[in-house]
Amino acid sequence: MLVPEHWAEASATRREDGRQVTVRRFGWSLESEAAALAMARARVAEALVRIAGGADEARREPRVPYNGAEGVPIREEVVQRLGQDVVTRNSYGARCLNTPDVWIADVDFDDEVPLALVAAVALLIAVLAGALAFELSGPRAAFFAGAFVLLCSGLVARALRAWARLLLGDGERRARRRLAAFAKAHPDWRLRVHRTPNGLRLVALQRLFAPSEPASRAAFADLGVDPLYAAMCERQGCFRARLDAKPWRIGIASHLKPRPGVWPVRPERRAERAAWLAAYDAVARGFAACRFEEELGEGAVDARAAAVSQLHDTLSGATSGRPIA
Numbered sequence: 001m002l003v004p005e006h007w008a009e010a011s012a013t014r015r016e017d018g019r020q021v022t023v024r025r026f027g028w029s030l031e032s033e034a035a036a037l038a039m040a041r042a043r044v045a046e047a048l049v050r051i052a053g054g055a056d057e058a059r060r061e062p063r064v065p066y067n068g069a070e071g072v073p074i075r076e077e078v079v080q081r082l083g084q085d086v087v088t089r090n091s092y093g094a095r096c097l098n099t100p101d102v103w104i105a106d107v108d109f110d111d112e113v114p115l116a117l118v119a120a121v122a123l124l125i126a127v128l129a130g131a132l133a134f135e136l137s138g139p140r141a142a143f144f145a146g147a148f149v150l151l152c153s154g155l156v157a158r159a160l161r162a163w164a165r166l167l168l169g170d171g172e173r174r175a176r177r178r179l180a181a182f183a184k185a186h187p188d189w190r191l192r193v194h195r196t197p198n199g200l201r202l203v204a205l206q207r208l209f210a211p212s213e214p215a216s217r218a219a220f221a222d223l224g225v226d227p228l229y230a231a232m233c234e235r236q237g238c239f240r241a242r243l244d245a246k247p248w249r250i251g252i253a254s255h256l257k258p259r260p261g262v263w264p265v266r267p268e269r270r271a272e273r274a275a276w277l278a279a280y281d282a283v284a285r286g287f288a289a290c291r292f293e294e295e296l297g298e299g300a301v302d303a304r305a306a307a308v309s310q311l312h313d314t315l316s317g318a319t320s321g322r323p324i325a
Contacts, residue, residue: 001100001238002073003086004028007264010040014048023047024060028073065091065262066232074098074236077263085308087243087315091261093280094244094289097315102308103204103216104239105225106196107179109171175200175224182222183296189219190299192309194290194316197249197324201241201290203309206299211237243315245287245325252280287325288317 011024027040065075076088085099194201209216211233220230257276258269265273
């Protein structure tokens with residue numbers, strides 16, 4: 001896991017097939033902006049060599065904070081460094097805990113029926129309606145019957161959702177069943193379970209994990225963790241948890257200033273950012289990001305995992321009794 005303090009961007013131009021091509025790359029450093037700029041220049045030079053050798057390489061990297069760039073560390077303001085763990089400020093203003101080896105995952109409650117299933121069922125119903133109409137009234141009636149069913153696919157989708165909830169339970173019940181099944185199948189795990197506004201947050205206490213190891217990947221899959229989060233854990237070499245309320249859930253309609261909220265912010269815009277954060281923090285202190293519910297499993301407790309879990313609960317307000325948002 002790498003969360004740099006300093007960032008810089010460098011560029012260079014070369015001629016390629018009779019036209020000028022500009023290549024831009026970021027650099028980063030824990031020590032200084034000068035070191036970040038030196039790294040950026042070195043990465044530009046390396047990219048130019050690869051492009052000259054025929055590599056199909058992007059001319060510039062996206063300036064994104066966390067979940068869009070390949071090969072670039074977390075680009076967020078560092079709020080606090082706590083040994084191996086880092087608290088950062090994300091693009092909409094909330095603090096996030098980033099930890100390299102304590103397994104953390106959110107499981108969202110998903111009430112949606114997959115679009116592919118809706119399409120398949122609608123097509124099946126259309127075919128059956130068409131076949132029945134063909135038997136009764138011929139090909140013209142079959143065509144109109146099938147077309148009518150497809151036009152009513154929205155009604156089919158709503159019916160499927162209602163059927164799925166009746167048969168399988170809503171998103172929360174399905175998520176909790178998956179969690180119960182996982183805990184039963186893995187008695188050596190010990191999980192702290194928290195409720196978030198739209199799901200569950202799980203923290204594993206029994207041992208430390210590497211984000212890319214098979215056991216971590218398998219747990220993500222078994223519990224229904226968002227695939228994007230799972231991919232970002234591997235890409236950034238860390239697990240992550242939001243510690244503050246989302247602004248739009250606590251009545252703050254305006255975005256973090258200045259937009260788009262990617263760190264670093266130019267010095268002349270930092271007062272604007274600080275004013276927005278002061279107003280946000282004043283409201284966010286009345287809320288929690290999640291609420292602790294229970295511990296599951298019979299596994300032992302690793303001392304470092306327990307310490308990070310306690311840090312998470314303190315910073316997120318998980319045991320504060322404040323409303324979650």
